[in-house]
Amino acid sequence: MGVEVYLGDAAGAADAVRGELAGAGVPRALAEGDPTLWGPEAQPEAEIRLGWLNLARTSRELLPEIAKLVERVRAEGLDHVVLAGMGGSSLAPEVICATEDVPLTVLDTTDPGQVRRALGDRLDRTIVVVSSKSGGTVETDSHRRIYEQAFRDAGIDPADRIVVVTDPGSPLEKSAGEAGYQVFLADPNVGGRYSALSAFGLVPSAVAGADVARLLDDAAAVQPLLARDEGNPGLDLGALLGAMALAGKDKLILRDSLSDINGLPDWIEQLIAESTGKSGKGILPVVGAESAEGPDQYTVNIGAEGDVRVEGPLGAQFLVWEYATAIAGRVLGIDPFNQPNVAESKENTGKILESAPEIGAPLLVDGPVEVYGELPGHPKNLADVLTALLHAIPERGYLAIMAYLDREAAYDAAPLGTADFEQTAEAWAAADVATLRALLDYRTGHAVTFGWGPRFLHSTGQFHKGGPQSGVFLQITGAVSDDVPVPGRPYTLGRLQLAQALGDIGALRSRNRPTVRLHLTDRVAGVAHLLAVAEEL
Template identity: 50%
Template sequence: MTDADLAVTAVGAAADAINAHVPQLVADKFASKLFAQDPTLWGPAAESESAKRLSWVGLATSSRPLVDQITSLRSKFAEQGLDHVVLCGMGGSSLAPEVICATDDVPLTVLDSSQPDMVRAALDDRLEQTVVVVSSKSGSTVETDSQRRVYEQAFKDAGIDPTERIVVVTDPGSPLDKEARETGYTVFNADPDVGGRYSALTAFGLVPSGLAGADIGRLLDEAESVTVALSADDDANPALRLGAALGGTRPTRDKIVLIDAGTHAVGFGDWTEQLIAESTGKDGKGLLPVVVGDSPTGDRPAEGRRTSQAGDAGMRDESPRDQLADELWVRLVAPDDESQPTGDAVVNVGGSLGAAMLLWEAAVATAGRLIGINPFDQPDVESAKAAARELLGKGTGETAAPAYTDGAVEVRSAGPDFLGDSATVADALRALFAQLPDSGYLAVMAYVDRIADQSLADVRIPLARKLNRPVTFGFGPRFLHSTGQYHKGGPADGIFLQVTTAPTEDLPIPGREFTFGDFIASQAGGDAKVLADHGRPVLRLNMTDHEAGMAQLQQAIAEVCGA
C-alpha cells in the first residue's frame, strides 16, 4: 500500500450496508456522475443548490496554481521575520487548515471564537511577527469581520500597516472581496462553486496552511492520486463503500463514533465532524458524529500506551462498553494499517490526509443520496445566525431572567419546561437527563475560551458513562458551523447543556456598537432560542464568576455521575 492509497474495510451491519447498496450505486453510475458534477443525483429539490456546489471534485487539479503563489508569499513574509500565522475563520474556513497544519506539525493559531478572553489572548501573542489570514466565503461572517477589525486596530496602534500583514480569502465578488481590494490587502479568491465544508483543497484550506509551512503541494498530490479510484463505477470504490456504510445501515445506525485508532492525521475527527453533521442533519434525518479520541468512552490511554489495533474496535481493555444498537464505529487508522475491524458495526478507514479528505467528501455525498437529503445546504445554521442578530439588536443575549441562581451559576431552561422544583445545579442536570430518549444523545455546548478552558471537554467522559448514550462536546461559537445544524435539523432525540460565562474583561469591536461579550452572549441566546423553537430541551448554565462557576459545575457533574 502506498502512502496515498485508501482502505475501507467493514464488518457487521456496516458490511451488510455495503453489500446492499454499492451494487446499485455502481449500476446507477453514481461515482462517475458525481465527479462529472451531475446536480441531479440528490433529487429535484436539491438540484439548484448542488449545481453550484460540486467543483470540489476537481480541486486536486484546479487548485495547483495556488501552490506557487502561496509559496512565494510565504517567502516574502519570512524575509521580513513574519513567522506567526493567525487564521480568523469559522467552520470550514478554519477546521481544514487546523488539521492540515497539525498533521504537518507546523504552528498555526486558529481564532474561531468571539469569546473576549480568547480574542485578547490571540492579539497579545507576538503581534510584531504576525500575519493574519481572514477567511470568509460569504464575506459577511460577523465573527470573522469582528476579528479582522480588532487586528486592524492592533496593527495600527503598534505602528504597523495592516495591508502588509492581512491576507484575505473569500469568494469573488463578495462584500469582503470588494472592500479588501479597495483597502489594498492581498486577496485570494476561492472557487465559488464549493461549499465551506468541502473547501479543504481550495484557497480556504491551502492559503493559511501554506503560509504556516505545510506541504500543500503534497496534499494535492495525495488527492489527485485517488481521484480515478473514487470516480470509478466499481464495487471496490472506497467512497461508495464508506458512503454506504455511513448512510445505508438498516435500521439506520445514525450515531457515527469516530475513533482515533492510529491515524497520522491530527484532529481529523473534528474536520470530519463538520462534514458529516452539517451535510446530513436536516429534514429530521441525519448522522451524528461523536468524536471520542481513542475509545468510545472517551478515555485517555495511560502514559505510553496505545489502543489495541485489532480485536477490540479501539477500546481499552480496562474501560469496555458494548456497542450501542444505533452506533456505527469508524476507526481512523494509519495508511498502512491492514488490521481487520471487529464488532457489530465497524469500519476501518485509512489513507493519507489529502486522499482521505477527498474520500470523506465523496462518501458523505454518497450517504446523502442514501439518506434522502441535500448534502450541500445548511438551513438551520442560517436560522441560528438570524436569531443571534435579533438578540444582538436588542442589546442582550438573554431572553428571560434565570429560573434560579445557585452560588455562581444562573440556571435557565429553554424549550419544554423540565426544571420542576429543582433548586441546585445538580438538580437541574438530573432534570435535563430525565428528558433523554432511549435512542438520544446529550450535546454539551460551551461558550467559553476554547484554549484556556480546554479541560472542560473532559466532562464528556463521566457523562457518557453515566448516561450510557453518546455525548458530544462543542465549543461555541465554533460548533454552530458544524454540529449546530444537526442539533436543530436532525432527528429530535437530543438534549442540550449550554455553558456560558462572564469574560474576565470584555473587548470592544472597532466600528461596532456591540462588544465581543455582547456578541457571544447573543450567539448563545440565539442558539438556545432556535433549539427551543424546535422543541429541544436546553439547560442553560451561566457562570457569573468564571472560576467559581466552573468549579461548581464540575462538582455538580461529579455528584450526578457518582464520580
C-alpha cells in the same frame, strides 16, 4: 498512496447499499459531477457545489502565488500565523497544521479572552489570514476589525500583515482590495465544508509551514478510484454511512487511532453533520467517545486500529470523506450541499444585538452557576439539573453540550514545564469544561457531543435544528471580565458571544428542543464546580 476502507462486521449492511448504488451508475456519475443525483429539488444547489471533485487539479493554479506569499512571510520573520475563519474556513487548516506539526493560531471564536490571548502573542511578528466564503461572517469580520486596529496602534500597516481568502464578488473581496490586502480567490462552486483542498485550506496551512502540494498529490492519487464500482473507497465509506443510518444507527462515533493524522474527526464532524442533518434526518458524528454503547451507534476509526476503519494520507482522506458524504446524502434522500437551518441562529443574534436581551430570573443558583430553563421535578441544585437532563434524553436520542467559553482557558491552570506532563495534563483536564462530555458520557448509554460556541454553529448546529427531534441541549455561558470592543461596531465581543448563545438557544426552543443554560458567574470557579458535581452524579 490511496485510502483503504475496512468495513469489518459492517460489510454485510454496506454491501447491499453499495450494490444498489453501483447498479444505478452512481459512482461514475458522481465522479463526473452529475448534479441530478440528489433529485430535482437539490439540483440547482448541486449544479454550483460540485467543484470540490476537481480541486486536486484546479487548486494547483494557486501554488505559485502561495509560494511567493510564504517566501515573503519567511523573509520578514513573521512566525505567528493567525487564521480568522469559521467552519470550513478553519477546520481543515487546523487538521492540516496539527498533522504536520506546524503552529497555527485559529480564531473561530467570539470569546474575548481567547481573542485577547492571540492579540498578546507576538503582534510584531503576526500575519493574519482572514477567510470567509461569503465575506460577511460576523465573527471573522470582528476579528479583522480588531486586528486592523491593533496593527495601527502598534504602528504597523495592516496591508502588510493581512491576507484575505474569499469567493469572487464577495463584499470582503471589494473591501480587501480597497485596503490593499493580498487576496486569494477560492472556487465559488465549492461549499465551505467541502473546501479543504481549496484556497481556504491551502493558503493558511502553507503560510504556517505545511506542505500543501503533497495534499493535492495525495488527493489526485485517489481520485481515479472514485469512478469505479469496485475498489472505490468513497463508495465503500458512503455506502457504510448510508446503510447504517437507514438501519437506525445514526450516531457515528469517530475515533483517532494509530494514525499520522491529528484531529480529522473534528473536520468530519462538520462535513457530515451539516451535510446530512436536515428534513428530520441525518447522521450525527460524535467526537471523543471511547466506544459505541447504544444500539443507534457504531464506530469508525481513523488509522490502523479497529474493526471498521479508514486509512490513508490526509489529502486523500479529505476527498474520500467528501465523496462518501455526498453518497450518504443520496442514500438518505437529502441535499448534502445546503444548510437550510444555519441562518436562523444568525438572524436571532442580529435581533438580540439590536436591543438589550431579556434574560429573566434563573431557575436556581448553585454557587457560581446560574441555571436558566425549564425542567420537570423542581430541581434543587446543579446535580438535580444534570440528572434531569440525562433522564430527558429520548430513546435513540443524544445530549449536546454547547460551551460559549474560552477554548484555551484550561491551559492557564498549569503552564508547561512546571510539572511532569502527566500532572500538567491532569490539571488541564480538571479546569477544562470539555471534560464534562466524558463525565456525562460515562453516566449514560446515549451519545453525548461537545461543541465550542459559536464554532459548532457552523457544524453540528445545522443537525441540532434540522435533524431528528431527539436532542437534549445543555448550553454553558460565562461572565466576561475583560471585554474586547469591535471597532466600527456598536458591540463588544462579549456582547456578541452572549447574543450568539441566546440566539441559538432561542432557535432550539422554537422547535421545542429541551434546553438548559448554565451561566458561570465566575468562569474558573464555575467550571470547577460543574465538573465536581458531574463527578459525583
